[in-house]
Amino acid sequence: MDKIWIIARKDILEALRSRSTYVFILIMGALTFSYISSYMALINNLQRQGASAYTIYNASFSFLNNIAYVLPMMYSIFVCTIFANYSVILDKARRNIESLMATPASLNQIWLGKSLAVTLPSVMVGIGVAIIAYIVMNFGFVIPHTHRFVFPEVSAIVSALILVPILIFVIVTIVIYVQLVISNPRIANLVFTVIFLILLFGANALGFLGIEVNFALIYMGIIILCSIVSYGLSRSLTKEKVLLSSKG
Amino acid sequence: MPDIINLEHVFKRIGRREILKDVNLTVKQGDIFGYLGPNGAGKTTTIRIILGLMGVTSGRVTVLGQDTRINKVRRKIGFVLETDGLYDNMSGYDNLAYYAQLYDIPQPRVKAEKAVRLVELADRAKDKVGTYSKGMRQRLALARAIIPDPDVLVLDEPTSGVDPSGQIEIRQIMLNMINNEGKTILLSSHNLDEVQRICNRIALINKGQIRLSGELEKLQHDMSRGAIMIQTTEPVSDLILTEMKNQPGVSVRYQNERALNLVIGKEVGVPHLVNLLVSRGVGIEQVIKQEASLEEIYTTIVKEAEQ
Numbered sequence: 001m002d003k004i005w006i007i008a009r010k011d012i013l014e015a016l017r018s019r020s021t022y023v024f025i026l027i028m029g030a031l032t033f034s035y036i037s038s039y040m041a042l043i044n045n046l047q048r049q050g051a052s053a054y055t056i057y058n059a060s061f062s063f064l065n066n067i068a069y070v071l072p073m074m075y076s077i078f079v080c081t082i083f084a085n086y087s088v089i090l091d092k093a094r095r096n097i098e099s100l101m102a103t104p105a106s107l108n109q110i111w112l113g114k115s116l117a118v119t120l121p122s123v124m125v126g127i128g129v130a131i132i133a134y135i136v137m138n139f140g141f142v143i144p145h146t147h148r149f150v151f152p153e154v155s156a157i158v159s160a161l162i163l164v165p166i167l168i169f170v171i172v173t174i175v176i177y178v179q180l181v182i183s184n185p186r187i188a189n190l191v192f193t194v195i196f197l198i199l200l201f202g203a204n205a206l207g208f209l210g211i212e213v214n215f216a217l218i219y220m221g222i223i224i225l226c227s228i229v230s231y232g233l234s235r236s237l238t239k240e241k242v243l244l245s246s247k248g
Numbered sequence: 249m250p251d252i253i254n255l256e257h258v259f260k261r262i263g264r265r266e267i268l269k270d271v272n273l274t275v276k277q278g279d280i281f282g283y284l285g286p287n288g289a290g291k292t293t294t295i296r297i298i299l300g301l302m303g304v305t306s307g308r309v310t311v312l313g314q315d316t317r318i319n320k321v322r323r324k325i326g327f328v329l330e331t332d333g334l335y336d337n338m339s340g341y342d343n344l345a346y347y348a349q350l351y352d353i354p355q356p357r358v359k360a361e362k363a364v365r366l367v368e369l370a371d372r373a374k375d376k377v378g379t380y381s382k383g384m385r386q387r388l389a390l391a392r393a394i395i396p397d398p399d400v401l402v403l404d405e406p407t408s409g410v411d412p413s414g415q416i417e418i419r420q421i422m423l424n425m426i427n428n429e430g431k432t433i434l435l436s437s438h439n440l441d442e443v444q445r446i447c448n449r450i451a452l453i454n455k456g457q458i459r460l461s462g463e464l465e466k467l468q469h470d471m472s473r474g475a476i477m478i479q480t481t482e483p484v485s486d487l488i489l490t491e492m493k494n495q496p497g498v499s500v501r502y503q504n505e506r507a508l509n510l511v512i513g514k515e516v517g518v519p520h521l522v523n524l525l526v527s528r529g530v531g532i533e534q535v536i537k538q539e540a541s542l543e544e545i546y547t548t549i550v551k552e553a554e555q
Contacts, residue, residue: 006349014337099333102299103350104322240302244262 003105007113012121015086021121024082025129028075031200032133035071036141039063043145057146064134064142066203068152069215071133072160074199076126076168081192083122084172087114088179089186092246097180101239108234115176119169126168127160155216163219170226171195177233183245249276251313252400252432253298258307260293260456267293269456271307275400275434275449280426282447282464283436286550290456291436292330295404298434299327312399323351326393326401330408332385333392336378340369340388343377344395351396363391367421383414390421400432401425407439415439419446444542452549459549464542471545475501475538476518478508481531488528492521509538 015021042063046056091097091114100110138149175192179185206213253275260268268290275281285291296302297309300316314321334343344363348356364373367387377385386406393401403422407415423446425431437443443450444464451461460467483505484492493500497513498521512518522532540548 002352003350006346010335010338010346014335017337094336095331096333096335098296098301098329098331099327100350101301102322102325102327102329102333103347104319104352105350106319238303239300243296243301 003109004113004116007100007105007110008116008120011087011114011117012083014090015083015117015121018082018086020082020085021079021125024079025125028078028126028129028133031075031078032071032129032137035067035133036137039137039141053146057148057150060142060146060150064137064150065152065156066206066215067137068130068134068156069159070199070203071130072127072164073167073219074126074196074203075130075133076122076164077171077192077196077199079122079125080118080168080172080175081189081196083118084175084179084189084192085186087117088176092179092185092242095246097242097246101242107237107239107242111173111176111180111234111237114180115169115173118172118176119165122172123165123168127164130160159216159219163216163223167219167223167226170223170230173230174226174233177230177237180237181241181245249278251275252277252279252311253281253434254308254310255294255297256308258294258297258309259305260290260297260302261305262293267456268297268304271453271456271458273451273458273461275432277432278426278430279449280422280433280435280447282443282450283434283453284438284440284443284450284546285453289453291453292404294453295329295402295434295436298402299325323396324399326396326398328386328389328393328401328403328406330404332389334377334385334388337376339374340364340377340380340384340391341373343388344392347392348395353396359395363395364388366394367391368417381414383410383417386410386414386418387421390418394425398431400434402434404436405438406435407437407442415442422446440542440546450542452546454550459552460545467545468540468542471540471548474512475540476510476512477536477538478510478521478525479533479536480506480508480525481533482506484508484525484530488525488530491528492524495521495524506533 042059043056046059088097091100101107142150171191175188178188182188251274253273255271255273258268258271259266271290271294273294283291283294293302297304298311298316300322303317309316311321312324316322316325335346338346341360341364344360345356348359353359364370367390369384369387369391372380372384377388380388390406393403407418410418419442422433422435426433435443435447447464449462450464450467452459484503489500489503492498492508492510495516497515499511501509501511503509510521512521518535522535525532
């Protein structure tokens with residue numbers, strides 16, 4: 001565990017020096033604004049139809065509850081695309097990975113360390129921004145209509161604080177594996193973009209179609225699936241594969 | 249002396265390419281072992297195998313009697329690879345501390361401080377490595393290699409791209425490691441002069457095969473057999489030179505105005521050649537038995553392999 005943390009900490013510090021993190025936070029702010037617009041459209045529609053305060057509260061709760069499931073995951077995945085540009089990609093481009101593998105650290109420790117280096121800051125920034133966005137939405141736009149703070153379900157909070165970090169970690173381990181063994185590791189980052197787009201458009205589509213889904217259950221299913229895949233991959237990872245896919 | 253690095257009948261194939269063919273290599277305790285060969289000969293692959301970065305297709309590799317794919321064994325191996333593996337955005341000191349932690353060294357910062365002093369980088373240790381010269385980077389990489397106090401150092405071209413004064417400093421550090429600390433060094437290098445200066449044993453690899461291996465002095469002695477230089481009082485005419493070349497077992501390696509550099513076989517003795525020259529009116533100043541330089545050995549072996 002020690003070496004995993006040593007590797008992760010070094011990569012996190014290196015990645016946090018990047019300005020792109022702060023640019024991405026601004027983009028997340030802009031994305032939040034699109035959700036606010038959707039919420040306002042929903043409320044205006046209800047008000048035009050002469051909906052009661054109770055109906056407006058229920059609609060607000062339903063909207064915000066979905067947000068509480070989706071935003072932490074979506075933002076964390078979004079931030080992953082920055083942090084995943086460091087650690088493995090840079091180490092392979094500069095061929096530092098070779099020196100790292102020649103130390104007593106095992107390849108699995110390197111793999112997990114690099115995965116943590118992407119997961120931890122992504123989850124902290126992603127969930128942090130999602131919580132702030134939730135609070136801002138509540139105070140700025142929801143409370144004027146509902147006259148009280150709308151809390152999400154407990155399962156949404158559990159999902160945001162426990163399931164999402166685990167889910168991000170297992171997805172990242174798979175992406176980092178791919179980065180380690182292919183010669184153009186940036187391609188692996190497309191996984192994050194695809195997941196992000198699915199969440200972005202999928203969640204909107206579900207809301208538009210009025211379909212209710214159990215996000216917590218879906219997240220758990222994906223965690224189990226990705227964990228099995230990740231375990232399988234761990235058995236096929238060799239230093240030689242990493243070395244031969246590095247430049248030079 | 250016990251074997252520190254041992255490769256027995258090692259074959260390595262990557263895809264369809266056979267990189268190493270039946271490589272046998274032994275580095276003994278206290279050796280500075282020079283590993284030579286042209287580009288693409290298989291030196292780096294050998295080093296990667298020794299460091300456990302690559303497996304072998306067949307054969308056996310041990311370092312300190314153990315398989316280097318075992319993580320614990322690598323605690324006893326220091327290394328400098330072709331690319332230095334240093335992080336540009338971190339200070340020299342932080343780079344060393346980072347690697348020291350990966351070797352489970354207690355008080356990694358104290359050890360890092362000692363190491364930067366040893367390679368005379370203490371005054372630049374807090375600067376980012378990105379600002380270092382090539383020589384400074386190589387010295388820092390060497391400091392990283394010695395941080396875990398390893399029993400064996402595997403160095404892949406540690407003086408490559410380093411200016412002459414930097415090369416001298418790095419050589420001195422290597423010699424100190426051997427003389428004062430009893431380490432063993434495997435040194436892969438293109439710098440024949442460097443290898444000749446500091447190595448006691450060498451191996452020459454070409455096209456994946458070890459062509460020559462052993463004690464450097466003995467190899468030089470063996471390869472010099474029959475090499476002589478005859479210094480004359482006046483230039484040797486082409487006619488006499490042709491006559492010399494026609495003697496059985498004699499080949500002229502080169503000649504300048506008043507010196508003939510020859511290799512002679514068992515068929516003919518030095519007195520016979522001297523008499524021949526004297527009888528043709530050529531005065532002899534002196535006859536010198538020549539010792540083959542490492543460069544001559546290298547060139548001969550590589551050329552033989554090419555043919």
